[in-house]
Amino acid sequence: MGGNRFRLLPTLGKIAFPKFNKEIPHKFPQIVNQDLAKKTGVYEKLEHYGVKIESSSFGNDLYEARKRHFEEVFSWNATGTLGTKLSLKYSLWKRDPTNDIRVIRFCLSLPEEQYVQNGMDRALIRRSTRNYLPDYVRLNQKIRGAQGVDYIHRLAPDWKRFMSIVQKLAHDEVLSNLIDMDVLKKAITKIEKDPKPEYSLDPDFWIIIRSLIIHQFIKSLA
Secondary structure (H helix, E strand, O other), rough: OOOHHHHHHHHHHHHHHHHHHOOEEEEOOOOOOOOHHHHOHHHHHHOOOOOOOOOOOOOOOHHHHHHHHOOOOOOOOOOHHHHHHHHHHHHOOOOOHOOOOOHHHHHHHOOOOHHOOOOOOOOHHHHHHHHOOOOOOOOOOOOOOOOOOHHHHHHHHHHHHHHHHHHOOOOHHHHOOOOHHHHHHHHEEEEEEEEOHHHHOOHHHHHHHHHHHHHHHHHHHH
């Protein structure tokens, strides 16, 4: 729902920030076992569907990216499944105001120039919240927040027990068929000593968590 940003970014970005116009190398380590990747041709399949493995670039056509976002149902299915399971098990109702179809239709119906004005993104909501939010919040274009970064804090009291579970992953034969164990072991060595808050946004910690999720999933099927 970024409106005019989808038109302006590819052009203005090239002019104003030429050094950022080049594709940024994808720095997230490849966690997939490379023998498995070659056997299944997973990288080729992802490339076929427009997923760039070695780059974080979305390409030049952001209109097409938005179109795919609404046409491809897997992201909606994932969030819907999560909400349903939380509701069934814990009697929780997930509510996301920005995911309301009425809000989406309203935003898509607005003229594109409402979204970017005089070089300011999110212009519509910034103007709408004048006198409701302080300007250092309303007009902020530098500082960005992050969601769900408290899990290291929550894990800290049980860090040793957590790490004992993680250490076993590095020697799991079944998991080794799916995961590049060298990448996993390197990640474990990096974070095993102390539960530092900055690990919340560290790709090495994400590797460990994803490996643990995969292991638990396989275990549930055994």
